Amino acid sequence: MTVPGWFSEAKFGVFIHWGPYSVPAWAEPTGELGAVDPEMWFAHNPYAEWYWNTSQIEGSPAYEHHRTVHGGRPYDDFLDAWQAESFDPADWIELFARAGARYVVATTKHHDGVALWDAPGTGTRNTVHRGPHRDLIADLATAVRARGLRFGAYYSGGLDWYAGRRAVIRHEDLIDDYGRPHEAAYAAYALRQVRDLIDRYRPDVLWNDIGWPDAGMADLPDLFAHYYATVPEGVVNDRWDGAHADYLTSEYQANRQNEAAAHWENCRGIGLSFGFNRNEGPEHLLDPAAAVRLLVDVVSRGGNLLLNVGPKADGTLPGEQRAVLEGIASWTAAHAGAVYATRPLDPGAAMSHDGTPWIRWTRDDDHAYAFLADVPDSARGQVLLKTGPGMLDPATAVRLDGRPVRADAVPDGIVVTSAELGAPLPTVVRFALTTSRSVD
Ligand SMILES: C[C@@H]1N[C@H](CNC(=O)CCc2c[nH]c3ccccc23)[C@@H](O)[C@H](O)[C@@H]1O
Numbered sequence: 001m002t003v004p005g006w007f008s009e010a011k012f013g014v015f016i017h018w019g020p021y022s023v024p025a026w027a028e029p030t031g032e033l034g035a036v037d038p039e040m041w042f043a044h045n046p047y048a049e050w051y052w053n054t055s056q057i058e059g060s061p062a063y064e065h066h067r068t069v070h071g072g073r074p075y076d077d078f079l080d081a082w083q084a085e086s087f088d089p090a091d092w093i094e095l096f097a098r099a100g101a102r103y104v105v106a107t108t109k110h111h112d113g114v115a116l117w118d119a120p121g122t123g124t125r126n127t128v129h130r131g132p133h134r135d136l137i138a139d140l141a142t143a144v145r146a147r148g149l150r151f152g153a154y155y156s157g158g159l160d161w162y163a164g165r166r167a168v169i170r171h172e173d174l175i176d177d178y179g180r181p182h183e184a185a186y187a188a189y190a191l192r193q194v195r196d197l198i199d200r201y202r203p204d205v206l207w208n209d210i211g212w213p214d215a216g217m218a219d220l221p222d223l224f225a226h227y228y229a230t231v232p233e234g235v236v237n238d239r240w241d242g243a244h245a246d247y248l249t250s251e252y253q254a255n256r257q258n259e260a261a262a263h264w265e266n267c268r269g270i271g272l273s274f275g276f277n278r279n280e281g282p283e284h285l286l287d288p289a290a291a292v293r294l295l296v297d298v299v300s301r302g303g304n305l306l307l308n309v310g311p312k313a314d315g316t317l318p319g320e321q322r323a324v325l326e327g328i329a330s331w332t333a334a335h336a337g338a339v340y341a342t343r344p345l346d347p348g349a350a351m352s353h354d355g356t357p358w359i360r361w362t363r364d365d366d367h368a369y370a371f372l373a374d375v376p377d378s379a380r381g382q383v384l385l386k387t388g389p390g391m392l393d394p395a396t397a398v399r400l401d402g403r404p405v406r407a408d409a410v411p412d413g414i415v416v417t418s419a420e421l422g423a424p425l426p427t428v429v430r431f432a433l434t435t436s437r438s439v440d
Helices: 005-010 048-054 061-070 077-081 089-098 136-146 171-179 184-201 214-230 256-260 288-300 319-338
Strands: 012-016 103-109 150-155 205-208 248-251 264-269 303-309 358-363 367-373 382-386 392-399 406-410 413-417 427-433
Touching: 005 303, 012 264, 048 061, 089 136, 089 319, 103 136, 103 205, 136 150, 136 184, 150 184, 184 205, 184 214, 248 256, 256 264, 264 288, 288 303, 288 319, 288 358, 288 367, 319 367, 319 427, 392 406, 392 413
Parallel strands: 012 103, 012 303, 103 150, 150 205, 248 264, 264 303
Antiparallel strands: 358 367, 367 427, 382 413, 392 427, 406 413
16 A cells, blocks of 8 residues: 555545535434444434435434425435535635645535536436536536645445435345445446546546445456556545555544554544534534644544535535634644644654643654643643653754743653643644654
8 A cells, every 4th residue: 555645745635525415404413423323323324415315214303304394305306406506616725725635525426326527427417417507526626726735536436326226225224235236337337437537637536435336346457547547646545345445544433443554544524424414513513623633633643634524505615614624724824834744753752642631743854743732720831741762852842833832851751841731722842853763
C-alpha cells in the first residue's frame, strides 16, 4: 500500500453527500455507526441518505413520516423537487479551504442510483436532465481545482436501488448480502459509469462504497490500470471487495482496526448522518473543539480525516455545519504547521493522554508538536508531558498561538507551565527535536 505524497500530507478532506435524499432530509438521529445495535440500524437509520430504504420499512418512524408528510409519494419525485437554486460551489469550497481541507470527495451516485452528472445508462435520471438541471460534479470539480484543492469522486458501486436489484434492506437481509446487485448487466453499467467519471473529471480519489458486483470483479484490474494511467497521482480506497486499496478506511466507529494501516482515512459526518438531516440539533453535532480534536487525534496516528457536510436541497450549507467548519478554520489559521505535512511522533517518544488533560503529538523533520486540551483548573496551568529521554529540548518550547510558555525538564519528561491551557480547543507547544532521528 503506497500513496502519493499529496494524500499523506493532506490530512484533512471534506466529504459531500448531496442527492434527492436532501429533499426529505429526514432520519432519526439514532447514534454513530459502530455504536448502534445492528438490529436497530436499518429501521432507525441515522443516515438521511438512506431515506428511500428506511422509509420503506413498515412500522419504522421514517415509514410513518413518509406516509404522513409526503403522502407515500415515489422517491423519484424528490429528484424533481431538488432545485439547488442557491448552489454556489465557490462559496462552499472557500469555506472548506479556510477550514484547512486539502481535498474534497463528492457523491457522484449514491445508493439511490441518481447520478449527479450526465452518466451513461441513466437516460434522464440524473441532475443534468432533471431537478437541478446541472452537472453538479463538473461544477464542484471546477470550483475545487480553482481553489487548488484535490477533487475525489464517491461512487456507490455495491448498492444501486435503481439499476441494481432493489430490495428493501432490513437487518435480516444482511444474510443475503444486503440485496446487492451482482449481475453482469449491472456490473457493465457500473463499470461504464466509473470509466466515464475517470475520463470526464480525472478524480484524484476514487472512493467506491459497499464493494463491487461479483460479475464485475474481473473488470477491476483494467479499470485501475486505466485510472492510474489517466490520473498518475490518483488514490483508490479500500471498498472494492478486496480487489485493491491504496489506503484503508474506517467510518465513525466502524472498521477502526483499519486505522493500524500505514495509510488510512476516517470518514464521518459533522453529525450522525452524511446526508442533511433536519432532525439533527447541536446535541448531535461535533462542536468545533471536538472536530479539531478528532482531526488532531487522526493525524497524530498517521491518518486523514474526511469530514462530511450534508448540503440542503437548495444548495446552501446548514448553518450549524458551517459554524463547525468556521471554528476549525479559526484554529487551523494559527496551527496549520503542527498538522499538515507532519507524521506521527516516534512510538514511545512521548505519551498521548485521553481525558484531562488531553494530549496528542505530531512531528516534522525538526520539531515535535504537543497538543494540549482540557487541562483541569486544579493543574494550575502545569502539565507533565511524559517524553522519552533527550528527544525534545525544553528550552525551545514555543506556543504556536504566541502566548508565553515555560518548559522544564524533569525525570520522566517535561513540565509545561502556561496560562489558558484548559480550553477544549487544543493549545500547541512546539519543541525542537534534539536528535532529529529520521523516521521512514
Ligand atoms: C460514507 C458512508 N458509507 C456507508 C457505507 N459504509 C460502510 O460500508 C461502512 C463499513 C466499512 C467501513 N470501512 C470499510 C472498509 C471496507 C469495507 C467496508 C467498510 C454508506 O451506506 C453511507 O450512506 C455513506 O455513504
